[in-house]
Amino acid sequence: MNYILYAVPFFFLLIGLELLADRWRGMRSYRLADAINSLSAGVLSTTSGLLTKVVGLLTYGFAWQHWGLFELSVENPWVWVFAFVFYDFCYYWNHRLGHERNVLWAAHSVHHQSEDYNLSTALRQTSTGFIFGWIFYLPMALVGVPPLVFLTVGALNLLYQFWVHTRHVPKLGWFEWIFITPSNHRVHHAQNPIYMDRNYGGVFIVWDRLFGTFQEELDEEPVIFGVTTPLRSWNPLWANLQFYAALWRDAVRAESWWDKLRIWFMRTGWRPADVAAKYPLAKPDLASFVKFDVPLGRPAQLYATLQFIAYVIGGTWLLGWGEGWALGGQLLGWSWMAFGLYVLGTWLENRPWAPWLEWARLLANVPALWLAQRMELLPAGTEAWSLLGLYSLLSVVGIYLPRLGSARLAPR
Known part of the structure; x- marks a missing residue:
């Protein structure tokens, strides 16, 4: 179960x-x-x-x-x-x-x-x-x-x-x-x-x-949550890759082959001496710690929330049915989910190219649905295509309607 x-x-x-x-x-x-x-x-x-x-x-x-x-x-x-x-x-x-x-x-x-x-x-x-x-x-x-x-x-x-x-x-x-x-x-x-x-x-x-690893929560020391090398991103793919990428960069920069190998298995935070000297890492000052944040308007926040709900529903469905699929079907489901969540992360970060990437995500749903039906992961027929069309139309309205409203209300 x-x-x-x-x-x-x-x-x-x-x-x-x-x-x-x-x-x-x-x-x-x-x-x-x-x-x-x-x-x-x-x-x-x-x-x-x-x-x-x-x-x-x-x-x-x-x-x-x-x-x-x-x-x-x-x-x-x-x-x-x-x-x-x-x-x-x-x-x-x-x-x-x-x-x-x-x-x-x-x-x-x-x-x-x-x-x-x-x-x-x-x-x-x-x-x-x-x-x-x-x-x-x-x-x-x-x-x-x-x-x-x-x-x-x-x-x-x-x-x-x-x-x-x-x-x-x-x-x-x-x-x-x-x-x-x-x-x-x-x-x-x-x-x-x-x-x-x-x-x-x-x-x-x-x-x-x-x-010997217990520590009590102290009244005189309020907890500051997070990591000492901040993610500073809302992207779940980068969240999974961030520290691997940092280790890889240090391994490439290290002059010693032994350091290139052992950096992966040394104590957390260990860096080759030559790399640490050339590329020092600054740690945040907790006395002036400020949480990562990106300004985003209410309509854009609402759009992100509704899109995320759609992916939660899709992810729950994948979790319930995907175990019985062949490897190709599971890869398709994972790719659809990973790309969608990546695009959602760029939207939350208010990247300039986020709307264009959102268009690419919506268009990618077409071949994804076609493949899912070909693999018999979804029932053949027009119902799924009708739902996808409605979803895409509402998404396009969600992308551009708030921007049009803001343009009309802007002072001239």
């Missing part, structure tokens, strides 16, 4: 409730472009999972079948309890190394790039974590945890982590000693030096207390 798919409506319901709590308490934990960017990264991640999760499933299944030391039964409730705790232990080390090694941080940094902290941040997930993430869960296969149990407890672990991404819940007393809470997870998302690289557990904070 795909628990994440069924949880999607509840995610958005809780986000809506958090927005109401914001208004009631006079807080501003949401900004439209930041929230859409976080959610876009999440939609892209789930869509990418159609193509990439086979890596983890195949390696786990092979290790369990051929190298499992014990035969643990799905029928035994204690196996589920053991697997739930063991999964979080493995997650702790996956998460910790994701902060401590350059190439792993390149994948995980996506989750930390938001400079706001709210429930949409929880859905801001990487699309490249599959490259190394599967390694950390092989111990579960080796002790005989069945794949069904592994997948289920993994989904439950991820679902638990959703609620801790909020500023509205204070410290929770004794609960803070055992479980991950909003307070100790706010610490994890901070870029304050005292808070960085702390509180790695997914469900249980006990691993951090045992291994």
